[in-house]
Amino acid sequence: MRLLAEGLGSTRGGRILFQGLSFAVDAGEALVVVGPNGSGKTTLLRLIAGLLSPTVGRIALADSEDPVSEAVHFVGNQDALKGALTLGENLAFYRSLFGGEGDAVDEALGRMGIGTLAMLPAEVLSAGQRRRAALARLLVSHRPIWLLDEPSNTLDADGQTLLARLMQEHRRRGGIVIAATHVRLNLPDEREISLGGAA
């Protein structure tokens, strides 16, 4: 597994966010995207996920013809939980949506430390609990590339440790982690891309 980006450029609303961005990420590597607000961190993650098309350049998997979008997990600013459904139902939906071969829902929630909340409707949960549930989505189906947008937002210290451990495990199994953040995630041998030339 090797993710390639060649000569990426993106223009949003007539403003150039970044241009000429090239990088390659190999299995087991972690890439941290840093930069001030509005520098295009989220845009870069959405480009990789295929949720946006780059203005110039391309993103592809080096050893596969499959679209990148089917190899990625995306945890964005929003937690993508339906308030009217229970936490368990939300996770079970994502499990079957993404192929149904990941960890069982209870197990994933348990690992995120919210196993006891499975029967509660998602609308009564706190922001941190919802974030943990969004991260549990990474476990209920296995996809090699994790795209995490400010993953530690609203997480407590315990949750951040948990997140770091999840990312390490994923990398050990040959997964790729790409995270946009402005707090230090302190991943071992992480690589860094700094955006924000566009002032």
Added chain:
Amino acid sequence: MSAALVAILKRDLKLALRAGGGAGIGMIFFLAVVTIVPFAVGPDLPLLKRIGAAVLWIGALLASLLGLERIFAADHEDGSLDLLFLAPAPLVLTAAAKALAHWIATGLPLVVMAPILGLMLGVDPRALAAVTATLLAGTPAVTFIGLLAGALAVTLPRSGLLVAVLVLPLAIPLLIFGVAATDAAVNNEVPFGAPFRLLCAISLFFFVLGPVAAAAALRHARE
């Protein structure tokens, strides 16, 4: 792939039937429209009998419009639309699954209600059967047209009226052939089958066009 589509269908049905999901609103609205007609035209039973099928069609058509503007907007607001894009199912089929779920939750109850409400207007039994059959064939098409409108309106706040303005002109052929087939069943001047088959043909056309156009609109909207 089909597991993903079934998952979307089941989730949307669950959401529609939960409190606040809005599945019951259309039924109440349909009831209200049909109930106020006799107050407007007077308790003239032969007249109500004659216009009954048309009233049922108009009521069901208007009731079918409710909630269409939320069909993608709700997913867009909470971020789950992004994840539907990443699912291993083609966006066209994802859109079709959402439309089907919406119709089962909101359109199918209208079809079931129609013959009961028809009794209130004194519509005769053959026309009741015909109007039920035409609604069964026609209301899914209204939902599939609305799918396109819902996709176009995905990022707009308060887009309910826009959806109605987009859907109603496209739904006119359905209305014409739906009511024509019902008249044919009663008057025997033309066979029921002729307008009914045209109605089915138009419906099939929208079953294809709706999801394809909605997927294109969604792809455009996310840029």
